[in-house]
Structure formats: C-alpha cells, structure tokens
Amino acid sequence: MNLIIKDIKVLILKKNIKNIYLSILPPDGKVRVSAPKNVSxxxxxxxxxxKYKLIKKNIEKIKHQEIKTKVVL
Known part of the structure; x- marks a missing residue:
C-alpha cells in the first residue's frame, strides 16, 4: 500500500511484527514503513x-551521499 504525506511517497508494509519501523533507502531516498497488521x-x-522533518533531512543526506561501488578487475 502506498501513501503520500505532504510531498513524500511512503510504501507501507503490514507484517506480523510488534513495532513500527521507518526506513529511508539509498540511493534515491525511498521511504518504507513496516507496521504490525493491527495498526490503523x-x-x-x-x-x-x-517524523516529517527527520525524513526530509535524511532523504537529502542520502541523495547527496557519494555512492561507493566496488570495481573488480
């Protein structure tokens, strides 16, 4: 399920867990929330x-982060 809060698109995953988890994923700062199935x-x-201010701050931080890749020759 997707949700839009202000200008942030949030992917909601309902799972058999006890707590709510907020993840901001590199490289583009996608926001994911994992929540218990019984949470509205x-x-x-x-x-x-x-958590809006925290999310925006971390999205900007991730977008400006240098992507480190391994090069194997």
Whole structure:
C-alpha cells in the first residue's frame, strides 16, 4: 500500500511484527514503513507526519551521499 504525506511517497508494509519501523533507502531516498497488521492507516499517517522533518533531512543526506561501488578487475 502506498501513501503520500505532504510531498513524500511512503510504501507501507503490514507484517506480523510488534513495532513500527521507518526506513529511508539509498540511493534515491525511498521511504518504507513496516507496521504490525493491527495498526490503523490513520496511526501510520500520524507516525510518518510526526517524523516529517527527520525524513526530509535524511532523504537529502542520502541523495547527496557519494555512492561507493566496488570495481573488480
């Protein structure tokens, strides 16, 4: 399930877990939230909204990060 909070697209994964996990994935800063199956969509929205500044800061940090790749010859 996808969700858009302000200008951030968030992928929501419902799993058999106990806590909510927020991930910002390199290289392009995709945002993923893993949540327990019994948590409502409204709660997830408020959770992401409360972390908005942190998410934006880390997306910018990831986008400006140098990508390190291994070159094997």
């Amino acid at each position: 969509e409204d709660f997830i929205k408020s959770f992401v909204f409360s």
